[in-house]
Amino acid sequence: MKTRRTRLLTLLAAAAAAFVMTPARAQSDTVKIGVILPMTGAQASTGRQLDAAVKLWVAQHGSKVAGKTVEVIVKDDQSLPDQTRRLAQELVVNDKVVALAGMGITPSAMAVAPIATQSKTPLVVMAAATSSITEASPFVVRSSFTLPQVAVAIAEWAHKNNIKRTVTLVADYGPGFDAEKYFAERVTLNGGQVLEKLRTPLRAPDFAPVLQKVRDAKPEALFVFLPSGQGAAFMKQFGERGLDKAGVRLIATGDVTDDDQLADMGDVALGVISSHHYSADHPSAMNKKFVADFMAANKFRPNFMAMGGYDGMRIIYKALEASKGAGGEALLAGMKGQIFESPRGPVLIDAQTRDIVQDVYIRKVEKKDGQLWNVEFDVIKAMKDPGKQK
Numbered sequence: 001m002k003t004r005r006t007r008l009l010t011l012l013a014a015a016a017a018a019f020v021m022t023p024a025r026a027q028s029d030t031v032k033i034g035v036i037l038p039m040t041g042a043q044a045s046t047g048r049q050l051d052a053a054v055k056l057w058v059a060q061h062g063s064k065v066a067g068k069t070v071e072v073i074v075k076d077d078q079s080l081p082d083q084t085r086r087l088a089q090e091l092v093v094n095d096k097v098v099a100l101a102g103m104g105i106t107p108s109a110m111a112v113a114p115i116a117t118q119s120k121t122p123l124v125v126m127a128a129a130t131s132s133i134t135e136a137s138p139f140v141v142r143s144s145f146t147l148p149q150v151a152v153a154i155a156e157w158a159h160k161n162n163i164k165r166t167v168t169l170v171a172d173y174g175p176g177f178d179a180e181k182y183f184a185e186r187v188t189l190n191g192g193q194v195l196e197k198l199r200t201p202l203r204a205p206d207f208a209p210v211l212q213k214v215r216d217a218k219p220e221a222l223f224v225f226l227p228s229g230q231g232a233a234f235m236k237q238f239g240e241r242g243l244d245k246a247g248v249r250l251i252a253t254g255d256v257t258d259d260d261q262l263a264d265m266g267d268v269a270l271g272v273i274s275s276h277h278y279s280a281d282h283p284s285a286m287n288k289k290f291v292a293d294f295m296a297a298n299k300f301r302p303n304f305m306a307m308g309g310y311d312g313m314r315i316i317y318k319a320l321e322a323s324k325g326a327g328g329e330a331l332l333a334g335m336k337g338q339i340f341e342s343p344r345g346p347v348l349i350d351a352q353t354r355d356i357v358q359d360v361y362i363r364k365v366e367k368k369d370g371q372l373w374n375v376e377f378d379v380i381k382a383m384k385d386p387g388k389q390k
């Protein structure tokens with residue numbers, strides 16, 4: 001009697017399990033993408049740009065991929081790496097996302113990389129740009145850029161323009177170290193000099209003391225890398241302290257003449273030469289459409305962060321098509337080796353390094369129709385990350 005009852009209970013339990021399994025199976029027609037961004041806090045402009053670009057991609061391309069419904073879940077990490085890690089864990093364990101994406105700053109990407117490895121979840125780094133991020137997990141794929149790419153490009157431009165004596169100023173963390181190292185190496189290799197290497201904190205930097213040091217060192221040019229969002233404050237101080245008038249030429253990565261802030265920088269930004277992978281002024285037909293659609297939806301100009309988000313979504317969508325909606329290794333395989341035309345120009349996701357190979361442009365800030373733009377005038381084609389060529 002007891003055994004019969006046990007058997008009956010087991011059957012009932014199995015039936016109940018089958019019943020609760022049904023909605024779960026129906027749900028497998030949905031694939032979820034977990035995008036973690038700094039929507040508030042010090043890097044909020046990065047989050048705002050990326051979020052707008054992800055939404056634009058979905059608006060243009062729909063929510064159906066490989067017969068499945070794509071659901072994008074956006075979470076705010078306030079650019080605090082402990083939050084990024086916790087949110088990534090929840091997205092993988094509770095939401096069962098097929099891909100993680102976003103990563104506004106390098107420490108966030110580094111905090112999530114072990115979770116990507118352990119759970120075999122592809123992690124599309126859309127913003128962070130320290131070279132070594134792609135080496136932190138075999139599941140990292142990058143749609144942004146690397147600081148060595150753009151630092152080497154501007155160092156070459158300085159050499160060609162007979163600038164010999166330089167000072168560097170970078171944010172005091174991963175991408176800043178890369179910018180400083182690769183700029184200095186190339187300048188020295190070309191027979192130039194770095195007189196001084198200055199750093200400012202990632203959070204709440206004060207540019208006054210370092211600009212005084214620049215003035216004292218009297219270089220021909222100051223090379224600057226600061227994360228997106230700090231360019232306007234820096235440019236204001238540079239002008240107020242009269243460094244431009246003292247004959248110090250400002251050269252930078254495009255993070256400083258950021259399209260998000262460029263329009264409000266004023267004339268001190270005019271003539272600044274920078275190197276970067278994206279300008280909203282890039283003259284291709286595809287970019288003109290991208291900028292027009294983006295501005296119609298958002299009323300602000302897209303910057304390089306938006307580009308990383310837009311192309312990151314492209315990489316995920318195409319990989320989902322290739323894997324027929326499956327995640328894990330199959331999804332990662334679909335990301336490797338993608339070649340496509342982006343609004344920034346032609347790009348390749350290098351299958352070996354999972355890093356982005358792209359054109360790096362030299363640009364000059366110019367005024368057109370009363371607005372400031374980074375106008376591209378030279379290009380280094382198909383540049384690999386110099387950080388991976390050791």
Ligand code: DHB
Nearest residue numbers: 105106128129227228255
């Ligand atoms: C990173 C952040 C930025 O805002 C930027 O412009 C470049 C790099 C980073 O943390 O990797």
